[in-house]
Amino acid sequence: MNKALHSYVPANPRPSRPQALITWLMSVAVLVFAMVVVGGITRLTESGLSITEWKPITGTLPPLNEASWLSEFEKYKQIPEYTEINGPAGMTLVEFKFIYFWEWVHRLLGRVIGMAFALPLAWFWIKQAIPSGYKPRLLALLALGGLQGTIGWWMVSSGLSARTDVSHYRLAVHLLTALTILGGLVWTALDLHALTKNPSAKPARITGFTGSILAILFIQLLFGAWVAGLNAGYVANTWPLMNDRFYPAGVDTANGAFYALVNDPYLTHFVHRWWAWVAVIALVLMARRVKKAGVRGASAAIHSAFGIQMLLGIATVMTGVNIVLAVSHQAVGALLVAATVWGAHVLGRDTA
Numbered sequence: 001m002n003k004a005l006h007s008y009v010p011a012n013p014r015p016s017r018p019q020a021l022i023t024w025l026m027s028v029a030v031l032v033f034a035m036v037v038v039g040g041i042t043r044l045t046e047s048g049l050s051i052t053e054w055k056p057i058t059g060t061l062p063p064l065n066e067a068s069w070l071s072e073f074e075k076y077k078q079i080p081e082y083t084e085i086n087g088p089a090g091m092t093l094v095e096f097k098f099i100y101f102w103e104w105v106h107r108l109l110g111r112v113i114g115m116a117f118a119l120p121l122a123w124f125w126i127k128q129a130i131p132s133g134y135k136p137r138l139l140a141l142l143a144l145g146g147l148q149g150t151i152g153w154w155m156v157s158s159g160l161s162a163r164t165d166v167s168h169y170r171l172a173v174h175l176l177t178a179l180t181i182l183g184g185l186v187w188t189a190l191d192l193h194a195l196t197k198n199p200s201a202k203p204a205r206i207t208g209f210t211g212s213i214l215a216i217l218f219i220q221l222l223f224g225a226w227v228a229g230l231n232a233g234y235v236a237n238t239w240p241l242m243n244d245r246f247y248p249a250g251v252d253t254a255n256g257a258f259y260a261l262v263n264d265p266y267l268t269h270f271v272h273r274w275w276a277w278v279a280v281i282a283l284v285l286m287a288r289r290v291k292k293a294g295v296r297g298a299s300a301a302i303h304s305a306f307g308i309q310m311l312l313g314i315a316t317v318m319t320g321v322n323i324v325l326a327v328s329h330q331a332v333g334a335l336l337v338a339a340t341v342w343g344a345h346v347l348g349r350d351t352a
Helices: 002-007 018-044 066-076 080-086 093-126 135-157 168-197 208-229 257-263 265-292 296-318 323-350
Strands: none
Touching (some): 018 323, 208 265, 257 265, 265 323, 296 323
């Protein structure tokens, strides 16, 4: 009997080094955060259409000689962004290299994230270090990351033929998918952290309350993406009024109110700036519950993130979309997502 007990191996062993899984997921989350920041720089420098082809393997290397650079520049000269905007403005090869650099870094970072997730996942899988029930979730994150690459090209392709920029709808899908991946990584790491403290801990849940908060934040992020894609940040550089009016002049409702809501730069800017207050109220309510749950750090993170985000948003508008402030606004938006996910996890864990 003792021999049988000594030879028993659990069918679903717990990971012997759970911290390794947590460190891996949070490291990938940091890379995704960096991707969001670089994506903001790429958008604000109008670099996103500089690479007109999608080559997942061979596109890893940038042009390595003058002939290759000239070839890439010639491809760029065929799209409307060049023929209608940058060509007449006299874009030089040196200027093209600058925008090409940011798009190349953005795509390269996407490849790095894919490898940083897929290779360790395979290793942990082989080593049977993934706790029971977590494999489907990790595979879903892997699939979502792969889909994100396709979404990125789908977005870029929208600006290569009939328009001078990308579709703001597709840009929103691209950004929100990145933030969903970020949230999924943080949530999973937090679940694993709870598991290290209590081997019988169940994954946290999204409650009705936290689901409502996340929905409110989603709407704010969606309109933020549309503001970015429509260059709507430039339509007014005053706050709190928009060009001396509460409701901006210039909203075009000729195609209907809903069409204006999702397409008009004045109206999307207006909604983004005032829905922010709805998001703030919701996040304050969440942060208070999180504090009552005994996790002051998460409460402080939520308050800090939305406070800084509001100030950066106002400063971005009042400076006519200063690139440093605008990129910082996008970066803190990603941190706000992470902080909100942390708070939602705290509240969901208490009910699990």
